[in-house]
Amino acid sequence: MNDFEEVKFAPGERLFNAGDAADKLYLIVKGTVQMLDAKSNQPFADLVAGESFGEQAMLPGGIRGASAQALDEVVCLQITADSIKVLLKAQSPILMPLFEALMLQQSMHNALRRKVA
Secondary structure, three states, X not given: OOOOEEEEEOOOOEEEOOOOEOOEEEEEEEOOEEEEEOOOOOEEEEEOOOOEEOHHHHOOOOEOOEEEEEXXXXXXXXXXXXXXXXXXXXXXXXXXXXXXXXXXXXXXXXXXXXXXX
């Protein structure tokens, strides 16, 4: 995980906005990130240490479907789409399609979560 950059966000800081191009996946190390609906800007999920978000970055042509905001002091590992692709391809050629399928499944799960909230 040495290739993944640690980034910090202050309370209330936006990590990204709905509609932005997606090129980074985040893994929360510390703090709480609130996910906000693209249309209403209303919160639909609070994510904590150990959870990830921004999976659209791993899908070709990914666009942010929601906004993300730090609720408190947040520390994340920032994983670029390029670095994860290089890492996966180095391990096995089958891993990238498998990972993309998992990210698509996560994206669909999040879309359903927003509808329920």
